[in-house]
Amino acid sequence: xxxxxxxxxxxxxxxxxxxxxxxxxxxxxxxxxxxxxxxxxxxxxxxxxxxxxxxxxxxxxxxxxxxxxxxxxxxxxxxxxxxxxxxxxxxxxxxxxxxxxxxxxxxxxxxxxxxxxxxxxxxxxxxxxxxxxxxxxxxxxxxxxxxxxxxxxxxxxxxxxxxxxxxxxxxxxxxxxxxxxxxxxxxxxxxxxxxxxxxxxxxxxxxxxxxxxxxxxxxxxxxxxxxxxxxxxxxxxxxxxxxxxxxx
Amino acid sequence: xxxxxxxxxxxxxxxxxxxxxxxxxxxxxxxxxxxxxxxxxxxxxxxxxxxxxxxxxxxxxxxxxxxxxxxxxxxxxxxxxxxxxxxxxxxxxxxxxxxxxxxxxxxxxxxxxxxxxxxxxxxxxxxxxxxxxxxxxxxxxxxxxxxxxxxxxxxxxxxxxxxxxxxxxxxxxxxxxxxxxxxxxxxxxxxxxxxxxxxxxxxxxxxxxxxxxxxxxxxxxxxxxxxxxxxxxxxxxxxxxxx
Numbered sequence: 491x492x493x494x495x496x497x498x499x500x501x502x503x504x505x506x507x508x509x510x511x512x513x514x515x516x517x518x519x520x521x522x523x524x525x526x527x528x529x530x531x532x533x534x535x536x537x538x539x540x541x542x543x544x545x546x547x548x549x550x551x552x553x554x555x556x557x558x559x560x561x562x563x564x565x566x567x568x569x570x571x572x573x574x575x576x577x578x579x580x581x582x583x584x585x586x587x588x589x590x591x592x593x594x595x596x597x598x599x600x601x602x603x604x605x606x607x608x609x610x611x612x613x614x615x616x617x618x619x620x621x622x623x624x625x626x627x628x629x630x631x632x633x634x635x636x637x638x639x640x641x642x643x644x645x646x647x648x649x650x651x652x653x654x655x656x657x658x659x660x661x662x663x664x665x666x667x668x669x670x671x672x673x674x675x676x677x678x679x680x681x682x683x684x685x686x687x688x689x690x691x692x693x694x695x696x697x698x699x700x701x702x703x704x705x706x707x708x709x710x711x712x713x714x715x716x717x718x719x720x721x722x723x724x725x726x727x728x729x730x731x732x733x734x735x736x737x738x
Numbered sequence: 739x740x741x742x743x744x745x746x747x748x749x750x751x752x753x754x755x756x757x758x759x760x761x762x763x764x765x766x767x768x769x770x771x772x773x774x775x776x777x778x779x780x781x782x783x784x785x786x787x788x789x790x791x792x793x794x795x796x797x798x799x800x801x802x803x804x805x806x807x808x809x810x811x812x813x814x815x816x817x818x819x820x821x822x823x824x825x826x827x828x829x830x831x832x833x834x835x836x837x838x839x840x841x842x843x844x845x846x847x848x849x850x851x852x853x854x855x856x857x858x859x860x861x862x863x864x865x866x867x868x869x870x871x872x873x874x875x876x877x878x879x880x881x882x883x884x885x886x887x888x889x890x891x892x893x894x895x896x897x898x899x900x901x902x903x904x905x906x907x908x909x910x911x912x913x914x915x916x917x918x919x920x921x922x923x924x925x926x927x928x929x930x931x932x933x934x935x936x937x938x939x940x941x942x943x944x945x946x947x948x949x950x951x952x953x954x955x956x957x958x959x960x961x962x963x964x965x966x967x968x969x970x971x972x973x974x975x976x977x978x979x980x981x
Contacts, residue, residue, distance in 0.1 A: 492843070493840055493843025493844055494844065496840075496843070497829075497831075497832070497840050500831070500832075500836075501831045504831060505831075567830070568829075571827060571828075571829075571830060572823070572825060572827035573827045573828060573829045573830075575793075575795055575821075575823065575827055576827070576829070576841060576844065576888070577844060578794060578795055579793040579794050579795060579816060579819070579821055580816060580841075580844035580845050581813035581814070581816040581817040581844075581845060581846060582813070582844065583813070732797075733796075733797050734797075737790075737794075737795055737796050737797050738755055738756075738790070738795075738796045738797070
């Protein structure tokens with residue numbers, strides 16, 4: 491398992507301009523354009539300056555997208571080029587293979603998250619009020635979206651299938667999950683509908699880690715994120731254990 | 739003294755793919771420890787399915803696959819098998835050395851041992867000049883050599899070579915033959931599939947002919963020629979496949 495995790499990490503570092511630099515630059519542009527440039531025209535949200543308010547959501551969005559993209563693309567490539575056979579024929583337990591593949595997404599997302607935090611602190615003055623909650627929320631989010639990436643990478647027939655999920659599912663959910671606003675600001679029924687969006691709870695859990703406040707109970711946020719992360723991870727585990735879609 | 743278990747034993751192996759295609763049906767085969775065994779048959783005969791069942795790469799519909807007496811899916815058995823697949827399936831993100839070292843790691847080797855063994859394989863397969871080159875930049879012949887080196891990296895007891903010389907020029911083919919022979923002399927059991935009948939005749943002590951997922955004959959090249967009243971293995975093949 492250690493070697494597979496190392497291989498996945500090597501892939502992330504070898505392609506660092508694509509895997510880490512590009513998402514960091516994209517998220518920093520959001521902070522600069524929306525936060526520092528337009529932020530002065532938007533009133534405070536929850537007593538926080540706008541450029542500070544959007545930081546947790548943007549970091550969350552960049553990290554979950556990276557966890558998903560990393561795992562889906564690495565597994566799809568390994569299946570497509572059939573070098574996954576080297577791993578499947580090796581004396582490794584299915585849980586080791588699943589975990590090994592998930593480490594790449596975790597490493598990549600953490601690199602992005604830490605880089606964004608390091609840049610956002612001096613730029614916006616954002617701080618971390620509840621570090622343990624932040625770590626827990628981030629880990630749950632990465633398990634959820636990393637495992638989703640693994641599942642999609644196993645089922646995908648083409649690369650388009652992978653990008654479809656990013657563009658049609660993850661990005662809209664992230665944008666509508668309160669990354670740029672508090673759902674309290676939305677008129678009915680949009681505010682109520684936001685509560686059916688799983689990313690809303692993840693963004694709020696991370697925001698609680700940063701500010702110590704969130705739109706809904708932190709326990710609800712962590713509970714819902716965990717309730718989604720666990721079965722998704724079990725699904726990816728099932729695919730490795732059964733060999734479904736991986737073995738003819 | 740107890741008899742050593744066969745290197746490979748298939749009992750009633752059946753594989754039906756999801757689309758309903760039956761690749762092998764109630765297939766029995768036993769290959770003794772130390773054998774050089776050839777599996778011949780046309781495309782679609784079931785050779786690759788049999789190999790994939792041994793290497794944990796397909797979901798077997800029914801039957802049992804044992805490697806040195808242990809279930810092929812067990813971790814122990816998997817560590818005993820080395821596979822060089824028909825298609826070049828090298829990790830595009832890794833260099834030649836990394837391909838070997840990581841494979842060693844997947845198969846339970848420690849870092850120092852894997853690095854040392856990778857160095858040996860690089861020298862044996864004449865890949866020294868390309869040690870730090872990533873696999874997509876290698877020539878076809880070098881990729882084929884690396885594929886074989888990777889299969890042997892963890893010192894498997896059962897080496898499975900699925901058409902290892904397909905698309906390889908004559909010089910490299912002879913070079914690979916010599917290496918495979920040395921490997922067999924060193925005690926490894928070899929299971930070889932090939933479309934080159936002269937390759938099977940040159941290398942294999944025993945040959946099985948399969949067609950439509952069933953075993954239709956099994957003997958030494960000489961025995962097969964005698965049974966089919968043929969002068970060459972090619973004649974045997976034609977008669978057996980058209981019977």
